[in-house]
Amino acid sequence: WGGLAGAVRTRLVTGSQLKQQRDKLKQYQKRISLNLERERALARQLLKEGKKEKAMLLLKKKRYQEQLLDKTENQISNLERMVQDIEFTQIEMKVIEGLKIGNECLNKMHQVMSIEEVERIIGETQDAVEYQRQIDEILAGGLTEEDEDAILEELNTITQEQMELPEVPSEPLPEQIPGMFSLCALQLWLLVLLSSVQ
Numbered sequence: 001w002g003g004l005a006g007a008v009r010t011r012l013v014t015g016s017q018l019k020q021q022r023d024k025l026k027q028y029q030k031r032i033s034l035n036l037e038r039e040r041a042l043a044r045q046l047l048k049e050g051k052k053e054k055a056m057l058l059l060k061k062k063r064y065q066e067q068l069l070d071k072t073e074n075q076i077s078n079l080e081r082m083v084q085d086i087e088f089t090q091i092e093m094k095v096i097e098g099l100k101i102g103n104e105c106l107n108k109m110h111q112v113m114s115i116e117e118v119e120r121i122i123g124e125t126q127d128a129v130e131y132q133r134q135i136d137e138i139l140a141g142g143l144t145e146e147d148e149d150a151i152l153e154e155l156n157t158i159t160q161e162q163m164e165l166p167e168v169p170s171e172p173l174p175e176q177i178p179g180m181f182s183l184c185a186l187q188l189w190l191l192v193l194l195s196s197v198q
Contacts, residue, residue: 018086022079029072032065039065 039062046055 018079018083025072025076032069036062
Protein backbone atom coordinates (compact mmCIF):
# COMPACT_ATOMS: atom_id res chain seq x y z
CA TRP A 1 0.00 0.00 0.00
CA GLY A 2 3.04 2.29 0.32
CA GLY A 3 3.35 2.60 -3.45
CA LEU A 4 -0.36 3.30 -3.63
CA ALA A 5 -0.04 6.18 -1.16
CA GLY A 6 2.79 7.66 -3.24
CA ALA A 7 0.65 7.41 -6.36
CA VAL A 8 -2.22 9.17 -4.57
CA ARG A 9 0.10 11.99 -3.45
CA THR A 10 1.40 12.36 -7.01
CA ARG A 11 -2.17 12.53 -8.35
CA LEU A 12 -3.11 15.13 -5.73
CA VAL A 13 -0.18 17.33 -6.78
CA THR A 14 -0.97 16.77 -10.46
CA GLY A 15 -4.64 17.60 -9.88
CA SER A 16 -3.68 20.80 -8.08
CA GLN A 17 -1.34 21.82 -10.90
CA LEU A 18 -4.02 21.11 -13.49
CA LYS A 19 -6.50 23.29 -11.60
CA GLN A 20 -3.97 26.14 -11.48
CA GLN A 21 -3.33 25.80 -15.21
CA ARG A 22 -7.07 25.78 -15.90
CA ASP A 23 -7.54 28.97 -13.84
CA LYS A 24 -4.71 30.71 -15.71
CA LEU A 25 -6.27 29.75 -19.04
CA LYS A 26 -9.63 31.15 -17.92
CA GLN A 27 -7.96 34.46 -17.02
CA TYR A 28 -6.24 34.51 -20.42
CA GLN A 29 -9.60 33.79 -22.06
CA LYS A 30 -11.22 36.78 -20.32
CA ARG A 31 -8.38 39.05 -21.41
CA ILE A 32 -8.70 37.98 -25.04
CA SER A 33 -12.49 38.44 -24.95
CA LEU A 34 -12.08 42.02 -23.70
CA ASN A 35 -9.47 42.72 -26.42
CA LEU A 36 -11.83 41.36 -29.10
CA GLU A 37 -14.56 43.79 -28.08
CA ARG A 38 -12.14 46.73 -28.08
CA GLU A 39 -10.69 45.80 -31.46
CA ARG A 40 -14.16 45.45 -33.01
CA ALA A 41 -15.08 48.93 -31.75
CA LEU A 42 -11.76 50.29 -33.04
CA ALA A 43 -12.33 48.67 -36.48
CA ARG A 44 -15.74 50.40 -36.65
CA GLN A 45 -14.08 53.71 -35.81
CA LEU A 46 -11.40 53.19 -38.47
CA LEU A 47 -14.09 52.46 -41.09
CA LYS A 48 -15.91 55.68 -40.19
CA GLU A 49 -12.64 57.55 -40.67
CA GLY A 50 -12.16 55.91 -44.08
CA LYS A 51 -9.16 53.80 -43.05
CA LYS A 52 -10.38 50.56 -44.57
CA GLU A 53 -6.96 48.85 -44.79
CA LYS A 54 -6.17 49.47 -41.11
CA ALA A 55 -9.64 48.21 -40.19
CA MET A 56 -9.03 45.08 -42.31
CA LEU A 57 -5.67 44.44 -40.58
CA LEU A 58 -7.29 44.91 -37.19
CA LEU A 59 -10.08 42.46 -38.08
CA LYS A 60 -7.48 39.88 -39.20
CA LYS A 61 -5.76 40.25 -35.82
CA LYS A 62 -9.18 39.88 -34.16
CA ARG A 63 -9.86 36.70 -36.14
CA TYR A 64 -6.50 35.24 -35.06
CA GLN A 65 -7.31 36.00 -31.43
CA GLU A 66 -10.72 34.34 -31.82
CA GLN A 67 -8.95 31.19 -33.01
CA LEU A 68 -6.69 31.39 -29.96
CA LEU A 69 -9.78 31.75 -27.84
CA ASP A 70 -11.26 28.57 -29.35
CA LYS A 71 -8.03 26.68 -28.65
CA THR A 72 -8.10 27.98 -25.08
CA GLU A 73 -11.68 26.71 -24.68
CA ASN A 74 -10.58 23.24 -25.83
CA GLN A 75 -7.61 23.25 -23.46
CA ILE A 76 -9.82 24.28 -20.54
CA SER A 77 -12.27 21.48 -21.37
CA ASN A 78 -9.43 18.95 -21.52
CA LEU A 79 -7.98 20.17 -18.21
CA GLU A 80 -11.38 20.01 -16.50
CA ARG A 81 -11.91 16.46 -17.76
CA MET A 82 -8.47 15.45 -16.46
CA VAL A 83 -9.17 17.03 -13.06
CA GLN A 84 -12.49 15.16 -12.85
CA ASP A 85 -10.79 11.88 -13.78
CA ILE A 86 -8.17 12.38 -11.06
CA GLU A 87 -10.80 13.28 -8.46
CA PHE A 88 -12.88 10.21 -9.39
CA THR A 89 -9.80 7.99 -9.10
CA GLN A 90 -9.13 9.41 -5.63
CA ILE A 91 -12.69 8.56 -4.58
CA GLU A 92 -12.29 5.03 -5.96
CA MET A 93 -9.06 4.61 -3.97
CA LYS A 94 -10.82 5.71 -0.77
CA VAL A 95 -13.63 3.22 -1.40
CA ILE A 96 -11.13 0.41 -1.99
CA GLU A 97 -9.31 1.31 1.23
CA GLY A 98 -12.67 1.38 3.05
CA LEU A 99 -13.55 -2.06 1.69
CA LYS A 100 -10.19 -3.41 2.86
CA ILE A 101 -10.77 -2.06 6.37
CA GLY A 102 -14.33 -3.42 6.31
CA ASN A 103 -13.10 -6.90 5.41
CA GLU A 104 -10.52 -6.81 8.20
CA CYS A 105 -13.23 -5.69 10.61
CA LEU A 106 -15.57 -8.48 9.54
CA ASN A 107 -12.80 -11.04 9.99
CA LYS A 108 -12.18 -9.77 13.53
CA MET A 109 -15.89 -9.94 14.30
CA HIS A 110 -15.98 -13.53 13.02
CA GLN A 111 -13.15 -14.37 15.40
CA VAL A 112 -15.14 -12.95 18.32
CA MET A 113 -18.46 -14.63 17.47
CA SER A 114 -18.82 -18.06 15.90
CA ILE A 115 -21.66 -19.24 13.66
CA GLU A 116 -22.80 -21.60 16.40
CA GLU A 117 -23.11 -18.69 18.84
CA VAL A 118 -25.21 -16.70 16.35
CA GLU A 119 -27.44 -19.73 15.67
CA ARG A 120 -27.88 -20.27 19.44
CA ILE A 121 -28.93 -16.63 19.95
CA ILE A 122 -31.35 -16.78 17.02
CA GLY A 123 -32.82 -20.03 18.35
CA GLU A 124 -33.32 -18.57 21.83
CA THR A 125 -34.96 -15.49 20.35
CA GLN A 126 -37.34 -17.60 18.26
CA ASP A 127 -38.21 -19.73 21.31
CA ALA A 128 -38.94 -16.60 23.35
CA VAL A 129 -41.13 -15.14 20.61
CA GLU A 130 -43.08 -18.41 20.32
CA TYR A 131 -43.55 -18.59 24.12
CA GLN A 132 -44.81 -14.98 24.19
CA ARG A 133 -47.22 -15.72 21.33
CA GLN A 134 -48.65 -18.69 23.25
CA ILE A 135 -49.13 -16.60 26.39
CA ASP A 136 -50.83 -13.86 24.36
CA GLU A 137 -53.24 -16.41 22.83
CA ILE A 138 -54.16 -17.82 26.27
CA LEU A 139 -54.71 -14.41 27.81
CA ALA A 140 -56.46 -12.81 24.84
CA GLY A 141 -59.74 -14.63 25.34
CA GLY A 142 -60.17 -14.48 29.13
CA LEU A 143 -59.20 -10.98 30.33
CA THR A 144 -61.34 -7.87 30.43
CA GLU A 145 -60.07 -4.33 30.09
CA GLU A 146 -60.23 -3.93 33.89
CA ASP A 147 -58.14 -7.08 34.31
CA GLU A 148 -55.52 -5.75 31.91
CA ASP A 149 -55.41 -2.39 33.75
CA ALA A 150 -54.99 -4.23 37.08
CA ILE A 151 -52.19 -6.36 35.60
CA LEU A 152 -50.36 -3.27 34.30
CA GLU A 153 -50.72 -1.56 37.68
CA GLU A 154 -49.37 -4.62 39.49
CA LEU A 155 -46.47 -4.84 37.02
CA ASN A 156 -45.57 -1.20 37.67
CA THR A 157 -45.73 -1.75 41.42
CA ILE A 158 -43.46 -4.79 41.28
CA THR A 159 -41.04 -2.98 39.00
CA GLN A 160 -40.79 -0.05 41.41
CA GLU A 161 -40.45 -2.26 44.51
CA GLN A 162 -37.56 -4.28 43.31
CA MET A 163 -35.13 -3.07 40.77
CA GLU A 164 -32.59 -5.86 40.56
CA LEU A 165 -29.53 -5.34 38.47
CA PRO A 166 -28.23 -8.24 36.41
CA GLU A 167 -25.21 -10.14 37.64
CA VAL A 168 -21.85 -9.03 36.37
CA PRO A 169 -20.11 -11.74 34.33
CA SER A 170 -17.16 -13.31 36.10
CA GLU A 171 -15.18 -14.28 33.02
CA PRO A 172 -13.27 -11.57 31.10
CA LEU A 173 -14.92 -10.04 28.07
CA PRO A 174 -13.34 -10.70 24.66
CA GLU A 175 -10.70 -8.16 23.74
CA GLN A 176 -12.01 -5.55 21.32
CA ILE A 177 -10.27 -2.93 19.31
CA PRO A 178 -11.47 0.58 20.35
CA GLY A 179 -13.94 1.92 17.81
CA MET A 180 -14.04 -1.41 15.97
CA PHE A 181 -17.82 -1.70 15.85
CA SER A 182 -18.42 1.89 14.74
CA LEU A 183 -15.83 1.46 12.00
CA CYS A 184 -17.38 -1.90 11.12
CA ALA A 185 -20.79 -0.33 10.87
CA LEU A 186 -19.39 2.25 8.45
CA GLN A 187 -17.69 -0.44 6.38
CA LEU A 188 -20.81 -2.59 6.30
CA TRP A 189 -22.78 0.44 5.19
CA LEU A 190 -20.27 1.00 2.37
CA LEU A 191 -20.55 -2.66 1.31
CA VAL A 192 -24.35 -2.44 1.24
CA LEU A 193 -24.21 0.83 -0.68
CA LEU A 194 -21.79 -0.55 -3.26
CA SER A 195 -23.78 -3.75 -3.73
CA SER A 196 -26.97 -1.75 -4.31
CA VAL A 197 -25.20 0.37 -6.95
CA GLN A 198 -24.10 -2.71 -8.88
